[in-house]
Amino acid sequence: MTDSRILAFVVDALVRATSLGRPAARAAVRSVLAKACFEPASVSAGQMQLVIERLLPAMIRKLDVEDAEQICRQLAVEFAAQGLTGDGHESPDEIFGRMIRR
Amino acid sequence: MLGIVGIAVFFAVGLLVSVRLLGLWRHSRRLPELLAGLGLLGIGPLGYCVIMAGVTLFGGTPLERGCRISGMGLQALGFVATAVFTWQVFRPGSRWARALVAAISVGLLLTLVACALVPNRAGGMLFHHHLDAWFKTSCLAWGAFESLRYWRMSRQRVALGLADPLVSTSFLAWGTSLGSGALGFALVWAALLSLSPGEVLGVGVQLALSLCGITAATGLYFAFLPPKAYARWITARASERTVVAR
Numbered sequence: 499m500t501d502s503r504i505l506a507f508v509v510d511a512l513v514r515a516t517s518l519g520r521p522a523a524r525a526a527v528r529s530v531l532a533k534a535c536f537e538p539a540s541v542s543a544g545q546m547q548l549v550i551e552r553l554l555p556a557m558i559r560k561l562d563v564e565d566a567e568q569i570c571r572q573l574a575v576e577f578a579a580q581g582l583t584g585d586g587h588e589s590p591d592e593i594f595g596r597m598i599r600r
Numbered sequence: 601m602l603g604i605v606g607i608a609v610f611f612a613v614g615l616l617v618s619v620r621l622l623g624l625w626r627h628s629r630r631l632p633e634l635l636a637g638l639g640l641l642g643i644g645p646l647g648y649c650v651i652m653a654g655v656t657l658f659g660g661t662p663l664e665r666g667c668r669i670s671g672m673g674l675q676a677l678g679f680v681a682t683a684v685f686t687w688q689v690f691r692p693g694s695r696w697a698r699a700l701v702a703a704i705s706v707g708l709l710l711t712l713v714a715c716a717l718v719p720n721r722a723g724g725m726l727f728h729h730h731l732d733a734w735f736k737t738s739c740l741a742w743g744a745f746e747s748l749r750y751w752r753m754s755r756q757r758v759a760l761g762l763a764d765p766l767v768s769t770s771f772l773a774w775g776t777s778l779g780s781g782a783l784g785f786a787l788v789w790a791a792l793l794s795l796s797p798g799e800v801l802g803v804g805v806q807l808a809l810s811l812c813g814i815t816a817a818t819g820l821y822f823a824f825l826p827p828k829a830y831a832r833w834i835t836a837r838a839s840e841r842t843v844v845a846r
Contacts, residue, residue: 533756533760534760534762535756552762587692590750590754591768594767594771594774595767596628596630597624597636597770598766598824598826599826
C-alpha cells in the first residue's frame, strides 16, 4: 500500500533524525495514527501536526530514541513549513466545528 | 394527535437549525452547510407544510394531490441533500458511498413518479409506498451510523487531547437525531402495514412517534445550537478525563 504524502514525509524525517530504520519509523507513525483513530491514507496535515506534537514523542521514546521531545519539536516545525495538504477533503471535525454555534 | 406533538417540536427545531445553517452558508459558501440546511428544511417543515396545506386548504380538490406530490418532492430533495451530506462529510472519497447516494436519489425519484402516476388505493399500501419508506429510513439510518461511528473515533481523540470535545459530542447528537428519524419512519411503515382499512394509528404508536420526534429535535438542538452551560460542562468534563501520552 502506498503511503500518503503526509505519512511519507513524516517517516522520511524520522529516519533522518533518528537511528530508526524505515520499517520501524513507519510502524511507529502508523501506530500513533491508529491509537488516535486516524487513517494513514486520509489523515490531514492538521491532524498529523497534532499527532507529531502530542503522541509521537512518547512512541519513539519507547523505541529507545534519545531526546525524543526535541526531535519531535523539530519535526513539527519542518512539517508545518512544508505546507502539505491531505486528500483535499475537510475533516468531519472541521465541518461540524464550523456549523456549531459557539 | 399525540404523534403530532413530537413531530411539531421536531419541525420547530428543524426550522430554527436549518435557517441558521443556510445563514452560515450565505457567508461561507461551503457545501455541507447548504446540504444540511436544505436537508432539514425539506424533510421537516417545508415538505410537510406543503402536504398539510393541500389537505387543510384544498381537501377534496385536484390541488390537494398537487400539493401532496410537491410536498413529497421537497421531502425527497431533503433526503437526497442529507444523503449527499453524509457522503461528503464522512466518506468523501468512497465509491460505494457515491453509489449509495445515487441509489437513494434514483429510488426516491422513482417512488415520486409512481406516487404521481398511480392512484392511491383506499386502505392499502402500494409497492411504491414501501419503497418510499425503505429509502427514507435507509438514508437516515446510514447518516446515523456514520455519525455515531465517527463519534466513537473522535471520543478516543478527545481522551488524547487531539479533538474538540464539543464537536465530538455534536457527532453523537447528530447521529442520535438521524437515528430517531429513521426509527420514526420505520415505525410508521410497520404500523401502517398492520392497519386494517379505515383504522387509525394506535395510541402506543403515536406516543412512540412523538418520542422519536422529540429525541430527533433534542439531538438537532444539541448538535448545532448547544447551550453555553452545556458547552462549558462538556469542555470541563473532557479536560478532567484527558490522558497525557507518556
